[in-house]
Amino acid sequence: MRQTRVLLADDHTLIRAGLRLVIDREPEFTVVGEAADGRQAVALAESLKPDIVVMDVGMPGLNGIEACRQIRENLPDTQVVMLSMHSDEGYVLRALKAGARAYLLKDSAEADLARAIRAASEGKSFFSPAVGKVLLEDYMRTLQRTGGEDSYELLSPREREILQLVAEGKSSKEIAGLLNLSAHTVETHRARVMQKLNLHGIPELTLYAVRKGIIS
Amino acid sequence: MVRRAPERDNKGSFWAALAMPMAPEKSNLPAEDAEWPSPRLRWVLLGTFLALLALIFISGAAATRTLREMHRQEQDARRALAERAQTLSKLYVSIEIYNLDIGRYLGYPPAKADPAVRQQLDRLTTEIESQLDGYPGDRKPEEARLLKSFQELYRRHLALYESALDAPLPPQARGEILTMRAQLVDGSGQLNAWNGQQLHSSDEALLAQFSRLQASLTGSLSIALGAGLLLVFASMAYILRLERQTRNRYRELAQSRHELERLSSRLVDAQEEERRSISRELHDEVGQSLGALLVDLGRLSTNLPADTSEIRERIGRMKSLAERTVATVRDIALLLRPSMLDDLGLVAALEWQGREVSRRSQMEVAVESANVSDDLPDEYKICVYRLVQEALNNAVRHSRARTAKVRVAGSAGGIEIEVNDDGQGFDPQRARGLGILGMEERVKRLGGSLAVKSAPGQGTVVKAELPLPVTAGTSA
Numbered sequence: 229m230r231q232t233r234v235l236l237a238d239d240h241t242l243i244r245a246g247l248r249l250v251i252d253r254e255p256e257f258t259v260v261g262e263a264a265d266g267r268q269a270v271a272l273a274e275s276l277k278p279d280i281v282v283m284d285v286g287m288p289g290l291n292g293i294e295a296c297r298q299i300r301e302n303l304p305d306t307q308v309v310m311l312s313m314h315s316d317e318g319y320v321l322r323a324l325k326a327g328a329r330a331y332l333l334k335d336s337a338e339a340d341l342a343r344a345i346r347a348a349s350e351g352k353s354f355f356s357p358a359v360g361k362v363l364l365e366d367y368m369r370t371l372q373r374t375g376g377e378d379s380y381e382l383l384s385p386r387e388r389e390i391l392q393l394v395a396e397g398k399s400s401k402e403i404a405g406l407l408n409l410s411a412h413t414v415e416t417h418r419a420r421v422m423q424k425l426n427l428h429g430i431p432e433l434t435l436y437a438v439r440k441g442i443i444s
Numbered sequence: 445m446v447r448r449a450p451e452r453d454n455k456g457s458f459w460a461a462l463a464m465p466m467a468p469e470k471s472n473l474p475a476e477d478a479e480w481p482s483p484r485l486r487w488v489l490l491g492t493f494l495a496l497l498a499l500i501f502i503s504g505a506a507a508t509r510t511l512r513e514m515h516r517q518e519q520d521a522r523r524a525l526a527e528r529a530q531t532l533s534k535l536y537v538s539i540e541i542y543n544l545d546i547g548r549y550l551g552y553p554p555a556k557a558d559p560a561v562r563q564q565l566d567r568l569t570t571e572i573e574s575q576l577d578g579y580p581g582d583r584k585p586e587e588a589r590l591l592k593s594f595q596e597l598y599r600r601h602l603a604l605y606e607s608a609l610d611a612p613l614p615p616q617a618r619g620e621i622l623t624m625r626a627q628l629v630d631g632s633g634q635l636n637a638w639n640g641q642q643l644h645s646s647d648e649a650l651l652a653q654f655s656r657l658q659a660s661l662t663g664s665l666s667i668a669l670g671a672g673l674l675l676v677f678a679s680m681a682y683i684l685r686l687e688r689q690t691r692n693r694y695r696e697l698a699q700s701r702h703e704l705e706r707l708s709s710r711l712v713d714a715q716e717e718e719r720r721s722i723s724r725e726l727h728d729e730v731g732q733s734l735g736a737l738l739v740d741l742g743r744l745s746t747n748l749p750a751d752t753s754e755i756r757e758r759i760g761r762m763k764s765l766a767e768r769t770v771a772t773v774r775d776i777a778l779l780l781r782p783s784m785l786d787d788l789g790l791v792a793a794l795e796w797q798g799r800e801v802s803r804r805s806q807m808e809v810a811v812e813s814a815n816v817s818d819d820l821p822d823e824y825k826i827c828v829y830r831l832v833q834e835a836l837n838n839a840v841r842h843s844r845a846r847t848a849k850v851r852v853a854g855s856a857g858g859i860e861i862e863v864n865d866d867g868q869g870f871d872p873q874r875a876r877g878l879g880i881l882g883m884e885e886r887v888k889r890l891g892g893s894l895a896v897k898s899a900p901g902q903g904t905v906v907k908a909e910l911p912l913p914v915t916a917g918t919s920a
Contacts, residue, residue: 240732246739253743286727291787313731313774316799318784318792334735335767338742366799369808 232349233260235276237269237295238284238311243334247282247311247341254342266290273299278306280345283328285312285319293319293326300327307348311337315362317435320355324431329397330354331438352396355438363439380440382424388442390417394430395437489679496671503664510657514650521646527580528639535575536632539598542568543625546605569602590638594631601628709889716826723781726773734770738763782829789818790825791852794832798850805840807865808847815854824910827886828852828861831894834879835863835906843867843904858892858911869898883908 234257238244244262251257261276263269267290273281281299285292296308309330310323323331329348332340333356340356347354371378383391393403400418404411427433437443545568549561576595601624604617745759777783784793791813798809820828832850839845845867853860872880880896883906887894892910 240728240735242732242736243739246736249739249743286783286787293787314784314796316784316796318788318796318799322788322792335738335770338739366803369802 231256231258232280232345233258233276233278234345235259235261235263235269235272235278235281237263237266237272237281237287237292239264239287240284243284247337250338250341251282251345254345257342257345266292266295269295270298273303273306277303279349280307280309282309282311282341282345284334285310285314285323293322293328296323296328297326307351309341309344309348309354315356315359317363317366320359320363320438321431321435324434325429331359332356333358351398353434353438353443355443360438360441363435364441367439379425383421387417387421387424390414391421391433391437392442394418394421395434395443485682489675489682492671492675492678496668496675499664499671500668503661503668507657507661510653514653514657517646518650521643524580525639525643529636531575531579532632532635532639535572535579536629538568538572538575539628542572546608550605550608572598587635587638587642590631590635594628594635597624597627597631600624705889708885712886712889719780723777723783726777726780727783730773731770731777734766734773738766738770741766785822785825785829790820790828791816791818793825793829794850794852797829797833797836801836801840801848807836807840807845809836809850810847811850811852813852816852816859817854820859821913824859824890824912827890827910828859830886831861831883831906831908832863834883838877838879839863839865839867839904843869845903858909861908861910862905863907864903864905866903869900869902869904871900872896872898 234251236244236247236251236259238247241264244264248259248262251259260278261272263272264287266287269281269283269287269292270290281296283292283296287295290298292310292312296310299306299308307329308327309332310328311332311334312319312323313334315333320331329351330344330353332344332354336356336358340354344354380388389407390403393406398406400411400414403409404414407414422428422433425433425436427436434443542565545561545565549565576591576598579591601621604621604624608617741759741763745756745763748756748759782793782797784796788796791811794813795811798811801807801809832852836848836850839848843865845865848863848865851860851862880894884894887908887910890910892908894906894908896904896906898904
């Protein structure tokens, strides 16, 4: 079986060591390199072409989000698992916009890292459970303040199904195959979901799904 | 909450530090007061001025009195002269009449028997006697002598006539009488001359007195003039010294204000720098060690054999303690230096802050932004961030606001920041806390301006404008 090749990027040696221990525990993963800042991470990713980059958000020089954007631009097959201390929407949304697949809180990295890497390598999304909780709370408060209603109720069952699949990272074509629909129909459904929920783009849709606990 | 405590403590010490340089300033004051003109000098000047006025007044009064006295003396002298001259002329006339009458009497013998003639002669002698007695004046020795000799002459002359009444006059007596009459004329002339002399000498005396008065007036006027000039010079010197000291004072004040501004600006920098380094230290050292500890603990518990549930439970407790500590350290580090500013930029950091405040307090915060450049210089980012942070903190702590709105907009020349809340407001003229001062300080040192509008029951609007340096990117 082909091993998943992982590049670690974190500016703290202790954390890198800890992460390496966790990853080494899983036989199907192997750590191919370690980077101490964003620039090094981008350079190593270019040369090593790993399947997964586990990237800390806060790094000196080039921060993790910017490094993630550059890696995703140059290497579409390399997925990025973001590591962060923050469960705030600002971070999650920006990480998603930069092309990250998974968003992991450092507190729970030890428990969730393997699952996150696995999900990301399969092209799926993964988020720490605590992230979804914080995002949902913020969302509910905003709803209360603006007096808006939860637009999730407006979606049809088929639309909810498609929302979940899109958020998990499936392409329209894959979804069409899964649901026995034409790709065009899937696109139409997707557009309607976006319109009903007032979302702009896949990252916002994914954030919404995490917030609602549809994916984690 | 535990999370806020470090921030407030830090701020306390910061403001205490800011207040510090004022203390030595104050203690310097008494020393400088020594240079300040003493109040005694003021009193001396006033006293001299009053004395000068008194001198002028007194010498004026004395001169007036002397003049009046002189006038009186002159009048007296003239009156005395007039009286004397009058009496003298009367006396002379009486004597002449007597002489005439007696001459007629003697030359006409039947008249001798006429008692009326006798009576007339007696009346004349009595009149002459009384006029002699009533001769006015204070009888100076010379005058008395002249008068006496005149009197004696008259009496002898009278006696001669009296004797002629009873017996015919010997022929030599006629010559004697003529001589005596000439002498009488002479005597009265002498008295008259003496009177004239008296007037002259009194005039002389008055003249002398007048020139003395003139001298004394000239003297006191020159003293007054001299003292006045002295006073003017002293006052000028005093005023010049005051002016110079005021100027020095003002310069010192301006300088110390300038220094204070520089100092507080440096303090703001130092505070940020220190916060940043403590935050980094906390994050890098404490946070990472705890993180590593967590990973190890996790590994430890998964590697444990299945039958050690007690140890597993203990490890679980250690893990949750370490997790809470990580969270606390992270919160402290974030308050000290929001890593979002570095990771995500100003707008995201402000949005994060708004959500944080919403999460932790009863106040809902909405953040709006437009045209805010991502590559603002760090000091601008931190200034805007701290400004908003302070305004929101104030709103949460003091205003009981339900909602607050943060608006940040970039324009061609700078950034506009506005934070308003719907709280109970306050009177900015009266309550101007250190928080507002701190915001003002931060904004001013970047050349911006801050305005706080509020009124009791009206909510609060904090508005700031920051001009951007020309090189800073204004592209949105």
